[in-house]
Amino acid sequence: MRTRTVAFLAVAALGIGLPTPAVxxxxxxxxxxxxxxxxxxxxQLFTTYVHGTAATTPSSDNKRLYGVDTPAEVVAKYHLGGVVYFSWTNSLQNPRQxxxxxxxxxxxxxxxxxxxxTDQEHGVVTRMPAPATRFPGAMALGAGRDPAGAYRTGQVxxxxxxxxxxxxxxxxxxDVNVNPANPVIGVRSFSSDPTLTGTLAANQIRGLQxxxxxxxSAKHFPGHGDTATDSHTGLPVINHTRAQWQRIxxxxxxxxxxxxxxxIMSAHIVVPALDPTGDPATLSNPIITGLLRGEFGYRGVIVTDSLExxxxxxxxxxxxxxxxxxxxxxxxxLMPPNLDVAYRAVLKAVADGELTESRIDESVRRILTLKQKRGLLRWTPADPAAAQRIVGSAAHRRTAQSVTDRTVTVIRNDAxxxxxxxxxxxxxxxGWTSSTYDTIGVLARELTATALPTTVPDQAAAAAREHDLTVVLSNNGQQQALLAALLxxxxxxxxxxxxxxxDLTALPGVTTYLATYSYTDVSMRALAKVLTGVTPPRGRLPVAIPGLYPYGHGLSWGVK
Known part of the structure; x- marks a missing residue:
């Protein structure tokens, strides 16, 4: 030991530098x-909407909600972690804007x-305007039984x-839509089958990421599929046992x-088997921390559904x-009803000791890690000219049509x-139509048919008498009087x-019945091909029609 000490002193005396310990x-x-x-x-904990078509566009809505005029000022005032786009807040118009x-x-x-x-589920929940590529939505993908199509949907x-x-x-x-009366999920779900839902959700996630x-973002944990209450307007209670929840x-x-x-996005639902306190899952430590973090081992970012x-x-x-x-x-x-109240409430909770700053840091660390993963901490501006070339490209539209062509289901062909x-x-x-997608118009053009967007029974019946065959579009069984007149x-x-x-359960007397699960233009083109025999129907029911047809039912035939 003494020899090594002397040697060290000798080296130091000679002025020879030693390696500096790494810091x-x-x-x-x-x-x-x-x-x-x-x-x-x-x-950083808050993501909300701001009003304006551009960052510097003044809006009286911003002034009313946030006390400042422009979207940029809202972002700066509250140091927002995120912004969510809607057409009604940002008048989304085209890729350049x-x-x-x-x-x-x-x-x-x-x-x-x-x-x-933004909410870009496709189908009934779509925020990006034309020319963005349109897909038919989750339940249509479930009918197509097409994991590769789910991936391509996510990727495009x-x-x-x-x-x-x-x-x-x-x-x-x-969510696994096991309740046909579900007013908020329905066709937004892939299926009533947990395995099919999981397979397609995982593939769409891989396509996106x-x-x-x-x-x-997988939503809405712990599962919003078995409710007849819309959490936008009430507090649903899901009475699955713990065993049912684990299985479904x-x-x-x-x-x-x-x-x-x-x-992963939380649901504003009560599941007594998972938390008997009556708190919605969003506010439940046993569900969010106990189940999602603990039992499931999830380490990513957890976000609330809209707090409005x-x-x-x-x-x-x-x-x-x-x-x-x-x-x-x-x-x-996400989207507190009063951002200022929510923001100040969190600051006060830290000041009062109800929340610690280390707890805030824990979430901020996850948020920043995700931003780093997605390249945002070295952000560079997006190119408006490139966006115009990419969004709605011909290749993307072909992919969407190819995926959608697998989804149309022929359920009854008795006649x-x-x-x-x-x-x-x-x-x-x-029958029913969507003005956004010109649903009836697109189908009529594909069939070289007469388009009559109406729900007036007498008017439709008079027109039907002048034609050899009528195709009626139904949305949630609301066309009962119209159909009765046509029959x-x-x-x-x-x-x-x-x-x-x-819908078939509410429409007696129907002998020929199909489902597209979507009223987008790509679905109408796919429907026209099936109706005329250009392509065979390949879709199979991803849910059961109660009392009539089981999960997996679907008729087919060869191509003309």
Missing amino acids: AKPHPINALIARMTLPEKVG ITTLSNGLQAASKKVPLMIS TGVELRAVGIRQAWAPVA QGAGISA DAPPFRAAIAAGVDT MQGVREKYGDARVPVLALKAGIDVL RLLPLATKGKRILVT KTGKPIVVVAVRNPY
């Missing part, structure tokens, strides 16, 4: 957190770039969102986690909800009308459910 550099995320003030950290908005909002977020998001969606500066899709829905490099609701979320999903929804506001006031959500284990607080012999026939298309004409009738496939 570990702080992790870049921890270093960033260390430079942030508490208000900046709390701001959306890209410019995204770039302007990011420029206003000085220290930490924003996670910009993600590529187009990323092109306009959006890095988070609030999709897919991982691995295929396009944006974040997916849990598998798709386990599949999503195995697929590496970036975020009645389901989360029934039991507690708006100032308590964000604090209770954080105590439950939530990371991101042997299908495939239609259209040559020399006068065909009428009537009285004695002319052949084909009924197509363009949303939930359960």
Whole structure:
């Protein structure tokens, strides 16, 4: 020992430098957190909407809600972690406008770039306007039994969102729709089968994240599929036993986690078997921390569903909800009804000791880690010209049509009308329509038919008498009087459910019945091909039609 000491002193005396012990550099995320003030950290927890077509567009709605005029000022005032786009808040118009908005909002977020998001589930929940590529939605994919199609749906969606500066899709829905009366999920779910739902959700997640490099969000944990109450307007109670929940609701979320999903969204539902307190899952520590973090081992970001929804506001006031959500284990607080009240409530909870700053840091660390993963901490502006080329490209539209062509389901063909012999026939298309997608118009053009968008029974019946066959589009069984009038004409009738496939239970006397699960233009083109025999029907029911047809039913025939 003495010899080594002498040698060390000799080296030092000669002025020969020794290696300096390495000093570990702080992790870049921890270093960033260390430079942030508490208000900046709390701001990262919030994602909300701002009003304006551009970052500098003044809006009286911003002034009323946030006390400042422009979207950029809202972002700066509250140090927002994220912004969510809607047509009604941002008048989403085209790729160039959306890209410019995204770039302007990011420029206003000085220290930490924003996670910009939108609900792009497709089908009935679609935010991106034309020319964005349209897909038919989850239940149609369930009918197609097409994991590769679910992946391609996610990939194309993600590529187009990323092109306009959006890095988070609030999709897919991982709920298992076992209740035909479900008013809020329905065709947003892939299926009533947990395995099929999990498989397709996982593949769509991979398409969004691995295929396009944006974040997916599996929703709505612990499962919103068996309710007859809409959590937007009330507080649903799901009375599954724990064993039923493990068998029905849990598998798709386990599949999503195995697929590496970036975020999971909570549901404003009560599940007494998982938490007997009566608290909604969003505010439940046993569900969020105990189940999702503990039992499922999930380490990603957990986000609330919109805090404007009645389901989360029934039991507690708006100032308590964000604090209770954080105590439950939530990371991101989505769309509080009063951002200022929510923001100040979290700051006060830290000042009072109800929440610790280390608890805030825990969520901020997850949020920043996700932003780093998705390339946002080295953000560069999106290119408006590139966005115009990418969004709605011909290749993307071909992919969407190819995926959709597998989804149309022929459920009943008792009159042997299908495939239609259209040559020399006068065909009428009537019933429910969507003005956004020109549903009846698209189908009529594909069939070279007469379009009559109406729900007036006498008007439709008079037109039907002048035609050889009528195709009636039904949405949630609301066309009962119209159909009764058409049946009285004695002319052949084909009924197509363009949303939930359960309509047949409310439409007696129908002998020819199909389901598209979607009223988008791609679904109408796919329907026309099936009706005329250009392509065979390949869709199979992803849910049962109670008392009539089982899960998996679907008729087919060869191509003409």
